[in-house]
Amino acid sequence: MVRERCGPARRVAVTGVGAVSGFGWGIEPLWAGLSSGRAAIAGFGRFDHAGHRTHVAAEVPALPAALARRTSGRRLSIADRFALSAAFEALAAAGLPGDLAGEVAGVYFGSSTGGMWEGERFIAGLLTATPRLRTSLLASQQVNGPGDAVARRLGVSGPVETLSSACASGGLALGAALDALRAGEVDLALAGGADSLCEITYGGFNALRSVSEEPCRPFRAGRDGLSIGEGAVVLVLESEERALERGARPLAFLAGAGASCDAHHMTAPEPAGRGAAAAIRAALADAGLAPGEIDFVNAHATGTPLNDAAEWRAFVEVFGARAAGLPVTATKGSIGHLLGSSGAIEAVATVLCLRHGEVHPTPAGGEVDPELPVDLVLGSPRPLTARAALSTSLAFGGSNAALVFTRAGA
Amino acid sequence: MAEVSVTATLRERIKRLIVDSLHLDGTDPDSIEDGEPLFGEGLGLDSVDALELVVALEKEFGIKIKSNEMDRDAFSSVASLASFVEGRL
Numbered sequence: 001m002v003r004e005r006c007g008p009a010r011r012v013a014v015t016g017v018g019a020v021s022g023f024g025w026g027i028e029p030l031w032a033g034l035s036s037g038r039a040a041i042a043g044f045g046r047f048d049h050a051g052h053r054t055h056v057a058a059e060v061p062a063l064p065a066a067l068a069r070r071t072s073g074r075r076l077s078i079a080d081r082f083a084l085s086a087a088f089e090a091l092a093a094a095g096l097p098g099d100l101a102g103e104v105a106g107v108y109f110g111s112s113t114g115g116m117w118e119g120e121r122f123i124a125g126l127l128t129a130t131p132r133l134r135t136s137l138l139a140s141q142q143v144n145g146p147g148d149a150v151a152r153r154l155g156v157s158g159p160v161e162t163l164s165s166a167c168a169s170g171g172l173a174l175g176a177a178l179d180a181l182r183a184g185e186v187d188l189a190l191a192g193g194a195d196s197l198c199e200i201t202y203g204g205f206n207a208l209r210s211v212s213e214e215p216c217r218p219f220r221a222g223r224d225g226l227s228i229g230e231g232a233v234v235l236v237l238e239s240e241e242r243a244l245e246r247g248a249r250p251l252a253f254l255a256g257a258g259a260s261c262d263a264h265h266m267t268a269p270e271p272a273g274r275g276a277a278a279a280i281r282a283a284l285a286d287a288g289l290a291p292g293e294i295d296f297v298n299a300h301a302t303g304t305p306l307n308d309a310a311e312w313r314a315f316v317e318v319f320g321a322r323a324a325g326l327p328v329t330a331t332k333g334s335i336g337h338l339l340g341s342s343g344a345i346e347a348v349a350t351v352l353c354l355r356h357g358e359v360h361p362t363p364a365g366g367e368v369d370p371e372l373p374v375d376l377v378l379g380s381p382r383p384l385t386a387r388a389a390l391s392t393s394l395a396f397g398g399s400n401a402a403l404v405f406t407r408a409g410a
Numbered sequence: 411m412a413e414v415s416v417t418a419t420l421r422e423r424i425k426r427l428i429v430d431s432l433h434l435d436g437t438d439p440d441s442i443e444d445g446e447p448l449f450g451e452g453l454g455l456d457s458v459d460a461l462e463l464v465v466a467l468e469k470e471f472g473i474k475i476k477s478n479e480m481d482r483d484a485f486s487s488v489a490s491l492a493s494f495v496e497g498r499l
Contacts, residue, residue, distance in 0.1 A: 074433055075458065135462040
């Protein structure tokens with residue numbers, strides 16, 4: 001994603017956002033929840049977790065009746081419904097119709113689970129005393145389900161891609177959308193992701209002892225693991241030129257994207273954070289900004305001992321002495337780790353912070369680890385009229401994505 | 411008389427099976443007409459529904475249905491399905 005600039009490059013604007021999270025269905029509950037300093041991580045009912053070591057997650061509340069009709073469909077997975085709701089909200093916010101047939105539009109999604117839950121139900125149906133073969137569940141179990149559902153429902157006829165690289169997926173998806181728009185392949189991009197709570201992922205991370213019994217505490221001393229979340233997010237992206245032409249107001253600009261790989265280990269991050277630093281540098285170069293121009297960071301910050309330590313090292317490498325004073329927010333402390341779609345929902349959190357002129361807090365609880373002395377915004381929002389912000393995603397398996405957003409004028 | 415009521419019962423069973431196996435929530439089985447098109451227009455089922463329906467029919471009636479038998483004629487309506495199934499029992 002690092003590219004040489006040959007003349008003025010078209011700026012890519014975010015003109016609408018939509019979301020579903022543990023705080024509820026919509027951007028409004030998401031922002032209200034993030035600002036409140038509460039965590040949406042608590043007991044959950046999607047499946048029986050009695051056999052696991054941990055019993056909390058950031059589960060999306062029940063579908064409100066008002067949204068049921070628009071997101072309904074016999075073969076839609078839970079994640080498909082999340083994605084559709086987010087897409088409709090984002091388009092409405094961008095002042096665009098729900099039918100994009102006349103547009104040169106593309107969908108760029110990131111997901112780890114897609115319809116995994118429905119796949120699990122299919123297998124469960126086979127393993128009962130009276131086996132049932134539910135073909136419809138199979139049809140919706142693909143990881144590309146949500147992105148495809150959005151494209152189908154909205155009549156998108158351009159490229160529809162789902163990237164699946166663990167926790168970096170959403171960040172990479174936004175990078176792909178950015179590239180496509182800059183290259184003129186599409187005029188409009190719907191970028192985002194969707195993931196739902198599944199037994200494989202919940203059980204899997206528990207088996208690796210990566211999950212905390214309590215809501216996760218990123219960058220804190222004594223942090224002991226992540227919290228799993230679910231939800232979806234969609235960002236409407238288009239060139240600044242096109243947005244202004246049609247009277248749409250940019251919420252922020254996606255100024256740059258960068259990616260890298262640790263090439264280190266299947267699950268553990270490279271401890272010196274070199275891969276993460278490389279992705280951050282690439283994103284900054286792509287945005288044409290120096291590290292000193294970043295005003296706050298939305299960190300990957302899962303709350304695992306290893307991730308947060310490696311991420312701190314990456315910040316030190318890129319920001320040097322500034323690292324200790326740079327405001328940092330850790331969205332996963334509030335809405336948990338959405339896995340593949342985390343990079344996308346955290347990009348939206350970053351956009352909202354730029355838009356509202358304040359860095360949302362991470363729920364309070366415990367001191368920041370003195371080994372990683374980040375300036376973590378805790379408890380209540382920090383007013384900050386930021387010009388540029390960084391959002392990082394450091395995946396399990398070593399894929400790293402970094403995004404740089406810049407503020408849009410009032 | 412006995413034959414007519416067997417066919418009627420079979421058609422009712424098939425209608426219920428369609429609604430249950432395809433999760434057509436809100437559709438009353440009795441509202442499906444015997445001769446109404448099932449696929450495309452009418453009830454609006456598609457190719458994935460067809461697969462699901464075949465599995466349900468095989469299970470319910472203890473019959474085997476080959477892929478090349480899943481054609482438009484046999485599966486076009488409840489009436490044609492009932493004839494098809496009856497021929498296999």
